[in-house]
Amino acid sequence: MNKETYHPAPETLHILRQAAQFFGTNPAYMVGGSVRDVLLHVPCTDWDIVTVGDTPRLARQLAHILGGHYAHMNDKACRITIKQNQQEVLLDISPLRGTTIEEDLRLRDFTINAIAIPLTEAVASLTHETALPLLDPLHGHADLLNRCLRAVDDATFRQDPLRMLRAVRFMQRYQLTIEPHTAWMLTRHASLLTHAAPERIHDELQAILHPPGGTARLRFLDDHDLLTTLIPEFI
Secondary structure: OOOOOOOOOOHHHHHHHHHHHHHOOOEEEEEHHHHHHHHHHOOOOOEEEEEEOOOOHHHHHHHHHOOOOOEEOOEEEEEEEEEEOOEEEEEEEEOOOOOOHHHHOOOOOOOOHOOOOEEHHHHHHHHHHOOOEOOOOOHHHHHHHEEEOOOOOOOOHOOOOOOHHHHHHHHHHOOOOOOOOHHHHHHHHHHHHHHHHHHHHHHHHHHOOOOOOOHHHHHHHHHHHHHHHHHHOOO
């Protein structure tokens, strides 16, 4: 990959370095949106880390070391919030799903979010601005370079129907093109969207429609039967 990557602020890099030192030989990886944003040179304040072991206990210990606030979000993640100057740095610590990082990545939503880097190596690469040693079994980096949004597999939207709205949000935010099979699956599984929690649907729709160009995204939702699933009166 191109050696030019997003370089975090020194204070943020110090936090990531402390986290890497804390986990030590315990397997820990920078994953998901954090890796995606670094590769896209997008400023990142929300860093996703997966590890093994008792994640809540580890996250509480790390929060104490960092002088941050610990919060148990759900079974999938704990959050550490560190106030830094005029902003907050968030570390979302999640348990490894499956027995290997490759298995974990294959359970994610889109290939661009299914990339990982060993945390210690990620910090070293960001510190010295060298090439990042990507773990990329689904070729998500190539999709990023091609501005292509691709579902990890055919079960992506069945496992979590809200991912259909996330696809549209990612398309808008990162100027991506949804590849044809993934677009077909949006229409195929549109009816499942009603199974998602209403508050989560509301949040995604607000993120989709608030930026300029919302009319085009409404048309996209309609073209893939997502709008009429949410508002049957439009049929």
